[in-house]
Amino acid sequence: MPELPEVETIVREIRPGVVGKQISEIISYWPKTFQNNCPAELAGQLVERIDRKGKYLRLSLNISELVIHLRMTGQLLLKAEAGADQDRHIRATIRFSDGQRLDFKDTRKFGRIYHVLDANEILDRVGMDALDQRLDAHVFYQLLSGKKSNIKAFFLSQKYISGLGNIYVDEMLFKSGIHPASVTAALSRRKANQLYGTMKDVLQFAVSNMGSTISDYRDAYGELGSNQNYFTVYGRTGQPCVKCGQSISKMRWAGRGTHYCRHCQKIYK
DNA sequence: CTAATCACCTGAAGGC
């Protein structure tokens, strides 16, 4: 479900409601969601910061840190009331001393919450965030030109650049006219620069629309995103290409359904 | 090293 824009939306929404609050209790309803079995030492800790790297959400407490990944269907829902409306898909709840709570809802149970002393144990393994200021056009080109990997697989991997997933990779490749079968190192500097700009535009536009909701994604208030209304290729199989009018194709690349236009997207090899 | 496949889960949708 959530890629960078969706996680960013949630971070921005829960930050004012949660920073400075004290955790009173953590409840786990599905044993695998909480990797470290919600240790008692979490109770009483203060939330100092909430940040994001790629698709990981980071809650920095005064003693330790929580790192949350929503995977496919995870939602973080901020609830003001302490009431017990118990959705059967809620896998964990973080309660705060003022009565607010954060419910981790996750139909498919793929999501994870890690409790660690230092979030960098986990976050150092993922590449620079796609919207990180330090990822400039030069660094972007260096990353692409240094590898001969399939371009779709490159952006789906979180090892080089983090935050992009199946939707936004398809969107940025289409808008840049790059076929998903292309090879990273085959892009010229000029073409890489264009892709870099498109990547940022696509992500920032999606953030401004509170993310994309296809089925499960909800923001911290349970609201839908609206960016799905502006997709140019994702999910448009068989519909006319917005550039040339020909039918949009769908194939499997890097194990994922990949949407593209055979006529508008050139293969760089 | 990369690339493909499976495993982890539930639920919705389509074919018969």
Next chain:
DNA sequence: TGCCTTCAGGTGATTA
């Protein structure tokens, strides 16, 4: 109505 297959915003392990 019901059964069976396929697919889904992700990623980590295993295999070739």
